[in-house]
Amino acid sequence: MSARQLAMVMDLNKCIGCQTCTVACKTQWTHRNGREYMYWNNVETRPGDGYPRRWESLGGGFDASGALRDGVVPSLAAEYGTPWDYNLDEASRGAEIGAKAELHVGPNWDEDAGAGEFPNAHFFYLPRICNHCSSPGCLAACPRGAIFKRDQDGVVLVDQARCEGLRYCIAACPYKKIYFNPKLSRSEKCIFCFPRVERGLPPACAQQCVGRIRWVGYLDDEESQVAKLVKVWQVALPLHPEYGTQPNVFYVPPLPGPPRFDAFGKPIPGSERIPVAYLESLFGPEVRKALATLESETRKRKRGERSELLDTLIAYRHADMFRIPKPETGGLVPLGKRGVKSVAKVGEAK
């Protein structure tokens, strides 16, 4: 629980799976020192196994009574995929290009596989970062109290000086968005680019998104488009709310798409290419209401009427998507005060 909560909304109707967010994150944070296998931001194809592979079956989160559920720590070889290199040197001298290892699983192994048979095949992309939950499973599990949630923005961080690499947090995160660094023997995770946020900038994944699918703002800031999408229009929903951690990344669900085709190639009126039941399994029962709102606003627009919701989702101006107050100091909050000071007090820390 924190005084304020920074949140992100991602519109899955606009995600093209280009992985620019993934690369922005990787080049910023995870390309070195034991983090090579980690994807703090990944984009997975749904329906699909996701990353780490079949993460939804690995436990964690809270049960109906409110107690932490046991979970599994994923393995590098079977679930994350061991990073590999290509024979680029040999290839430059004429050899056939190929991986230097035998490949079994990787971070995006089932990309674009999706589900269904032609002509009714379907898939959509699901970008995932740490949900910076209001009730983080990782924080609840850490026996050392090494994980904390910042009061000023709700960002969940691992205190690297307290962390001993015990990995109970990894078992406890139902989204498997906290990772073990075997080189440093510490747990590490998405930090919501807090050094950027503290300068008034959105996280790198949101800044670099070419599809303009990501909004960033405070949930209690009525002026932010994040708050409007989540609270006013209620078209952005948390992933797997049943895990009980109260995630703070919200998704505009994909519209069920064009109708299915029958055996003779004719569209079946009223049918859904992406089964809504599948979307419900990801985003909960609220998904039907969100889809109904999206569809009715789309019809409004088609009639030539104004729709503030669609204008927001189109994101004419990139800068409007982010509402992150810039601290007056312009610099980082001093290290010792990052967990405790509210935004209002940041200026005093000068």
Next chain:
Amino acid sequence: MRAHVLALPVALLAALPVAASDADPLAGETVSVADVAGPLSADPAAPLWESVPALDVLSAPQRTLRLDDAKANQALAAAAPLTVKVRAATDGKDLAVLLDWPDPTEDRARDATDAYGDSAALQLPQRFGAGQRLPYVGMGDPAQPVVLYLQRAGPDAGHPISRTAVAAGFGSTTRAEAGDARFGMRWAGGRWRAVFLRPIAAPGTDLARGLLPFAVAVWDGARSERGGNKALSGWKLLRLARFPADAAYGAELSAGRRPEDRGDLARGRQLVQGMCSGCHLLPDRKVARPGIAPDLSEIGIIATPAYLRESIVSPSAIVVPGPNPAQHQDRSKPVAITSAWPRSEAFAWSRVDASGKVISKMPPYASLPPADLAAMVTYLMTLGRTP
């Protein structure tokens, strides 16, 4: 998998301490530190150890705090106490302690997300001697902190991953300087040997005393053991003949172990099962809701009689920090403005009173007849030691 400890019949076990205590109530609890010519080495295969007698120290799986790793918990459910052989030697300048325990597999921390190295730790009180209560055996307590020496099998067989730390309760372990310690760890033929070596005199922690309490813990990486998932012993003693024997301290530590302290085992069993099983899990009476109080199934291995007596009469004297309350959300209460459930207090083992003192939720049983109290302690000390 660990080898199971030979189970002793109750009658024999009950007879043992009486026989031993005729001479010295601490005989079965004490390692005689061998006086040897220096310098000592941290090599677990050093020939010196072949002539040093060992004390068999029982260690029990830690079940007081439940952690959330599914694989580790599966292994824990089948875990049984194991025997760590403890030897010690000194050359007057350094103290070396050798732990020797069975483990069929050599598991090393390596470049993987789910591999855990076999590990061992030696725990010493920061303060000891006459008038000093022993710290809570699980990482000490706020009034009596402990010094910890840990080593873990890493990728390099010659150099274990090691650290020195201080702690004052669960989860409080903090790296610290505490003597220039050296470590050595070696696996051969289904057994680990680990040497902990440090100077007798070190700033803030001088061991030049005749009686030195210690406890040990070992971790089996094959069972995903790390952190609180481990096997730990109770407080035992090192007797250093080179330094003056502290008779007063010896007498304090003998409390509850003398023949006259022994109570009626059957009566104790009846009382504990009647009074304690509502909250605590017992080996043959598991009716309490897990997590609401420490599991007592193997308490006889990790507790001392004095600690058990104090826990019954005055439970707030040492309050074990209970399960992390953040592990439990209270869904009977409304969610906070930040959309998070409040923490459940049902699983907290203590509360803080108006003056800031930590009060155990267990009521004090201060007015028990002395014979009943002795009987309960006598029974509790058998738990974990019998099938």
